[in-house]
Amino acid sequence: MRKSRICRVAGVAAAAGLTGCATLFTGTTDDLSFDASVPDVRLSIDGEVQGQLPLTIKMSRNFMGGRRFLARFERAGYATQEFELKREFNTVAILDVSSTIISGGVDVLTGSLMRFAPRQYHVQMVEAGTNSTSVEFQHTLDLYRFALTNYRDLQKDIARGGGYHLVAFTWLICAGDAEARRQVVERSVSRGSSLVGASTAHGFVHEFDRMLAESAALRRYRLDRTIRAATQ
Numbered sequence: 001m002r003k004s005r006i007c008r009v010a011g012v013a014a015a016a017g018l019t020g021c022a023t024l025f026t027g028t029t030d031d032l033s034f035d036a037s038v039p040d041v042r043l044s045i046d047g048e049v050q051g052q053l054p055l056t057i058k059m060s061r062n063f064m065g066g067r068r069f070l071a072r073f074e075r076a077g078y079a080t081q082e083f084e085l086k087r088e089f090n091t092v093a094i095l096d097v098s099s100t101i102i103s104g105g106v107d108v109l110t111g112s113l114m115r116f117a118p119r120q121y122h123v124q125m126v127e128a129g130t131n132s133t134s135v136e137f138q139h140t141l142d143l144y145r146f147a148l149t150n151y152r153d154l155q156k157d158i159a160r161g162g163g164y165h166l167v168a169f170t171w172l173i174c175a176g177d178a179e180a181r182r183q184v185v186e187r188s189v190s191r192g193s194s195l196v197g198a199s200t201a202h203g204f205v206h207e208f209d210r211m212l213a214e215s216a217a218l219r220r221y222r223l224d225r226t227i228r229a230a231t232q
Contacts (some may be wrong), residue, residue, distance in 0.1 A: 014153050032059045032085070035202040036073065036123040037140075037224050043073045044083070053123070054202060059085070071121075078125045079132075120201055122148055143223045144205065146172060151204040155196045158188050173212075183218060187211060
């Protein structure tokens with residue numbers, strides 16, 4: 001009987017130790033990084049100004065009080081853009097919700113039940129009066145999307161002197177121009193230290209675009225084709 005009581009006490013202690021475990025394991029905030037195709041873009045979230053991009057902020061997951069997590073991007077001369085920051089179910093919270101009622105309630109209040117995804121954003125600003133459905137703008141979006149999504153694989157290819165992702169990316173950049181693609185690959189490999197050393201997707205994209213802009217022969221292949229069109 002005494003052994004049974006000890007076991008029950010141990011079980012209660014274990015359950016208490018699990019209280020808020022999603023909070024313990026994953027916290028109640030996420031670091032969100034924002035970047036834009038042009039400088040001096042102002043970011044507001046739910047009407048509260050956060051600062052100018054590029055910017056990394058620690059964002060509370062707490063969704064109580066009618067929070068929408070609506071991000072708004074503004075700069076003079078450019079169309080204002082806004083969208084809701086997406087969140088997904090935090091699987092670690094399953095441990096918490098399935099342990100005790102009190103624990104699950106804590107996670108709902110703190111926001112640990114959900115987490116932000118994605119946590120890195122690139123905003124392609126559109127000049128006021130510019131058609132965002134143009135071929136140039138859509139191609140720019142494709143380039144940024146590929147680079148931001150595959151930057152780790154691109155870094156590996158650059159470090160080893162070539163590879164599938166680098167070939168695919170340079171073909172996309174140069175629209176099938178074999179000679180231009182070869183030059184982009186060679187220049188990427190020669191500038192490997194700065195490209196491979198970029199610690200974030202945004203940093204890699206900026207370094208790659210800077211590399212293209214510094215070459216008179218490759219400047220026309222900059223990632224942002226709207227900039228290229230405006231400067232030619």
